[in-house]
Amino acid sequence: MEQVVTVGLDGSAESLAAAHWAADEAERRELGLRLTHAWILLSPPTPDSPAADDQNYWAKRIVHDARTELARLHPGLTITEDLVADEAETALLDAAARSRVLVLGSRGLDRVASFFLGDVALRAVALAERPVVLVRAGQEAEEHRRPVTVALSLHGPQDNLLEFAYVTAFTRDVPLRAVHGRKPDRTYPARDAESGGSQDLAERARRELDEVLRPWRERFPRVRVIDEVRLESPAQAVVRAAAGSGLLMVGRRKRPPALGPRLGPVVQAAVHHAACPVAVVPHE
Numbered sequence: 001m002e003q004v005v006t007v008g009l010d011g012s013a014e015s016l017a018a019a020h021w022a023a024d025e026a027e028r029r030e031l032g033l034r035l036t037h038a039w040i041l042l043s044p045p046t047p048d049s050p051a052a053d054d055q056n057y058w059a060k061r062i063v064h065d066a067r068t069e070l071a072r073l074h075p076g077l078t079i080t081e082d083l084v085a086d087e088a089e090t091a092l093l094d095a096a097a098r099s100r101v102l103v104l105g106s107r108g109l110d111r112v113a114s115f116f117l118g119d120v121a122l123r124a125v126a127l128a129e130r131p132v133v134l135v136r137a138g139q140e141a142e143e144h145r146r147p148v149t150v151a152l153s154l155h156g157p158q159d160n161l162l163e164f165a166y167v168t169a170f171t172r173d174v175p176l177r178a179v180h181g182r183k184p185d186r187t188y189p190a191r192d193a194e195s196g197g198s199q200d201l202a203e204r205a206r207r208e209l210d211e212v213l214r215p216w217r218e219r220f221p222r223v224r225v226i227d228e229v230r231l232e233s234p235a236q237a238v239v240r241a242a243a244g245s246g247l248l249m250v251g252r253r254k255r256p257p258a259l260g261p262r263l264g265p266v267v268q269a270a271v272h273h274a275a276c277p278v279a280v281v282p283h284e
Helices: 013-029 057-073 088-097 118-126 159-174 191-194 197-219 234-242 265-273
Strands: 004-008 032-038 079-084 102-107 132-136 147-149 178-181 225-230 247-253 279-283
Touching: 004 013, 004 088, 013 032, 013 057, 013 102, 013 132, 013 159, 032 088, 057 079, 079 088, 088 102, 088 118, 102 118, 102 247, 118 132, 147 159, 147 234, 159 178, 159 197, 159 247, 159 265, 159 279, 178 197, 178 234, 197 225, 225 234, 234 247, 247 265, 265 279
Parallel strands: 004 032, 004 102, 032 079, 102 132, 147 178, 147 247, 178 225, 247 279
Antiparallel strands: 132 279
């Protein structure tokens, strides 16, 4: 794995917004930045081909223009250009495997909205070995000063997600909101009554959340953590918690390749409806 943040570029406003976000994040994490553009028709340049006739011209222009703009804003940042003669999905998954973080642009908040690479970006989110961050165009410049939010299911190990969340909060010097959504079981109201109802359910969830967070509080004592339990569906809790956040982080369980890509309801809700950039972090 290389010590870089990689951003996928296609020349759109969304991908340029992703590039600016990636540059800021790379600088905060003291990493390099790699600008990747994939086009299956890339061909080796020939010495006698003028630039105007070079079929690679626009691919090179997309990456070069982004690098010029980002280098002006981040003079101390190491930026590399990466033109890949391959399908976009293959190129992005390979880039993710070699990077600390992969950043992509996304469009809109509507459930039917598509990402700038359409199904390719969704498959990258579902299959990438490293965290994938989705960024909209027009994000506010001060988002990095807001608290960041991590959504926790409390089922199984989530070390990759928690490490990413704590490091993000630490490098930004902002509070971390740890949110857990748990919907009361309406199917068996008697069970809720026997256990003290919603109040008892919330107390149990808070104890479980505290147990998960305890070792991480000790590891990152400078990070102020605000833990929240919301008695609603995890998907609803995640979307509501994203309001006012600088970044929402959600986990995705790794799946065997034979099962194919799949995004659960919480990740689906986050990437389509959260009003801030979203990081999807794979974990066991």
